[in-house]
Amino acid sequence: MSKLTDLNLAEARDGLRDKQFSARELTQAHIDRVAAAEKLNAYVLQTPEKALEMADASDAKIAQGEARPLEGIPLGIKDLFCTKGVRTTACSHILAEFTPPYESTVTGNLWADGAVMLGKLNNDEFAMGSSNETSRFGAVINPWRGADQKHLVPGGSSGGSSSAVAARLGIAATATDTGGSIRQPAAFTGTVGLKPTYGRCSRWGVVAFASSLDQAGPITQTVRDAAIMLSSMASYDAKDSTSVNLTVPDYEAALTGDIKGLRVGIPAEYRVDNMPSEIEALWQQGIDWLTEAGAEIVDISLPHTKYALPAYYIIAPAEASSNLARYDGVRYGMRVAGKDIDDMYASTRAAGFGDEVIRRIMIGTYALSAGYYDAYYVKALQVRRLIAEDFTKAYEKCDVVLTPTTPSSAFAIGEKSDDPLEMYLNDVFTVTGNLAGLPGISVPAGVDAKGLPLGLQLIGKTFGEEDLLRVAGVLETAAQFTARADDWWSAE
Amino acid sequence: MSVDEKMARRIATLARIGVSDAQLPALAKELSAILGFVEQLSELDTTGVKPLTSAVETTMMGREDVINDGGYPADVLANAPERDDDYFAVPKVVE
Numbered sequence: 001m002s003k004l005t006d007l008n009l010a011e012a013r014d015g016l017r018d019k020q021f022s023a024r025e026l027t028q029a030h031i032d033r034v035a036a037a038e039k040l041n042a043y044v045l046q047t048p049e050k051a052l053e054m055a056d057a058s059d060a061k062i063a064q065g066e067a068r069p070l071e072g073i074p075l076g077i078k079d080l081f082c083t084k085g086v087r088t089t090a091c092s093h094i095l096a097e098f099t100p101p102y103e104s105t106v107t108g109n110l111w112a113d114g115a116v117m118l119g120k121l122n123n124d125e126f127a128m129g130s131s132n133e134t135s136r137f138g139a140v141i142n143p144w145r146g147a148d149q150k151h152l153v154p155g156g157s158s159g160g161s162s163s164a165v166a167a168r169l170g171i172a173a174t175a176t177d178t179g180g181s182i183r184q185p186a187a188f189t190g191t192v193g194l195k196p197t198y199g200r201c202s203r204w205g206v207v208a209f210a211s212s213l214d215q216a217g218p219i220t221q222t223v224r225d226a227a228i229m230l231s232s233m234a235s236y237d238a239k240d241s242t243s244v245n246l247t248v249p250d251y252e253a254a255l256t257g258d259i260k261g262l263r264v265g266i267p268a269e270y271r272v273d274n275m276p277s278e279i280e281a282l283w284q285q286g287i288d289w290l291t292e293a294g295a296e297i298v299d300i301s302l303p304h305t306k307y308a309l310p311a312y313y314i315i316a317p318a319e320a321s322s323n324l325a326r327y328d329g330v331r332y333g334m335r336v337a338g339k340d341i342d343d344m345y346a347s348t349r350a351a352g353f354g355d356e357v358i359r360r361i362m363i364g365t366y367a368l369s370a371g372y373y374d375a376y377y378v379k380a381l382q383v384r385r386l387i388a389e390d391f392t393k394a395y396e397k398c399d400v401v402l403t404p405t406t407p408s409s410a411f412a413i414g415e416k417s418d419d420p421l422e423m424y425l426n427d428v429f430t431v432t433g434n435l436a437g438l439p440g441i442s443v444p445a446g447v448d449a450k451g452l453p454l455g456l457q458l459i460g461k462t463f464g465e466e467d468l469l470r471v472a473g474v475l476e477t478a479a480q481f482t483a484r485a486d487d488w489w490s491a492e
Numbered sequence: 493m494s495v496d497e498k499m500a501r502r503i504a505t506l507a508r509i510g511v512s513d514a515q516l517p518a519l520a521k522e523l524s525a526i527l528g529f530v531e532q533l534s535e536l537d538t539t540g541v542k543p544l545t546s547a548v549e550t551t552m553m554g555r556e557d558v559i560n561d562g563g564y565p566a567d568v569l570a571n572a573p574e575r576d577d578d579y580f581a582v583p584k585v586v587e
Contacts, residue, residue, distance in 0.1 A: 341584075
């Protein structure tokens with residue numbers, strides 16, 4: 001038998017059911033591996049005692065023949081999900097030692113299905129970033145590195161999640177995606193990242209960034225694992241008014257491998273300037289793989305693609321400026337004393353928020369302020385409709401869309417952190433899916449000349465996760481991406 | 493549209509974020525760069541386009557008008573930076 005930390009979710013689930021090992025053994029193996037991997041800075045809080053307690057409860061369930069779908073599976077949880085009695089900070093100083101007296105719906109669903117919590121994962125502060133360099137706990141390191149051995153970013157904002165899954169510091173992880181924060185880190189680390197349709201997973205108890213765009217999803221080792229995780233994470237929730245009351249299908253059952261006759265759209269507008277030829281070639285390779293599997297390739301046009309990032313950088317900051325108004329030093333988190341209450345608010349927020357968060361709050365405040373509201377915010381919402389309509393028209397001709405996930409492989413720590421605009425360009429291929437509310441998945445498909453992973457993205461129809469996962473499974477089988485980062489980080 | 497220091501100060505005040513005078517020039521420059529980037533949107537004619545506020549068409553569900561949550565002040569106040577009995581405490585607001 002291979003090492004317990006080499007197992008993917010489906011393998012671990014089957015091994016637990018066949019009693020090849022116990023949940024306690026599986027959990028202990030991961031606890032040890034997490035503790036030895038502090039160099040990666042993927043976890044901001046480890047909860048080994050809680051994990052073992054949950055694992056023991058799972059062993060009891062298994063012994064009684066009552067194993068639930070995720071029984072005994074050790075997971076990492078992005079620090080954006082509120083976890084009852086376990087510190088939750090969104091990796092911002094302003095939340096200080098905030099300890100929620102409640103559980104987010106998504107994590108509650110996971111525990112109800114038997115999963116085990118290893119701890120809380122690092123992320124960009126309030127999920128604002130594409131490199132996990134804005135966290136109050138410092139940057140996360142990508143387990144992958146090139147020949148020069150420079151430390152690379154794991155993507156963001158779910159960089160703790162992607163780094164942890166790539167380094168096997170957890171069988172799978174939760175993540176969130178507002179502009180690409182699940183799919184881009186997955187592409188940078190050779191993992192699978194699934195952003196569901198807006199409304200599929202409840203946002204209740206997830207620290208809010210931009211509420212009309214935020215969506216929770218998994219980062220996993222395989223497409224099958226993503227399907228298993230989504231089946232548990234998704235639910236209708238009366239506590240989230242945008243949660244959609246649709247039955248959650250058995251997503252794993254959708255992985256039939258049969259995509260004959262399925263139409264795959266290739267958008268002309270995703271051929272951007274200065275895209276590395278390797279990414280262009282990988283995209284063509286993806287087209288060839290799906291053609292060989294019997295899919296029909298269709299050329300499509302998404303004419304407003306170039307306006308997606310500018311629209312996003314109005315809408316997301318506008319919603320953030322409103323959502324983050326709650327951090328005022330009164331009810332929870334940090335408080336810095338001031339000469340009066342206004343001074344207390346301003347001093348608390350200046351000390352508690354990092355530079356990128358302040359920039360975005362200020363852009364949003366400006367876009368929503370009297371005299372600029374129509375020119376910026378309303379304009380961006382109108383463009384958002386044009387972008388969504390591009391997809392509606394495209395889906396008359398195709399069933400899924402295939403694109404690269406990112407315009408490059410992982411970059412070095414510090415390489416882009418001085419230029420916000422250059423950082424924003426990371427999300428050029430993923431942000432359209434958030435604006436249109438569509439599901440998207442990144443599948444590891446190859447490596448570049450530096451030996452770093454590259455991902456291909458599939459974008460589906462609204463609530464088309466089953467088709468999306470089916471095609472992703474075919475892509476995964478064809479790509480045979482089995483490369484792993486060499487373990488240079490484990491402490492002896 | 494470029495943001496000058498006066499505008500940056502105004503935005504910081506509206507956002508209740510303390511910014512020192514020394515920080516203003518850099519902040520104004522950064523905000524101007526981002527606004528310069530989003531300026532591309534003005535190329536598009538959006539006359540008559542209805543703003544899209546929700547990506548997935550849904551009707552808000554109503555619920556019974558009843559109290560179905562609450563009654564645990566200790567939980568609500570557990571994370572308060574400062575409290576007085578069952579209240580959040582703040583600096584004096586009314587003289």
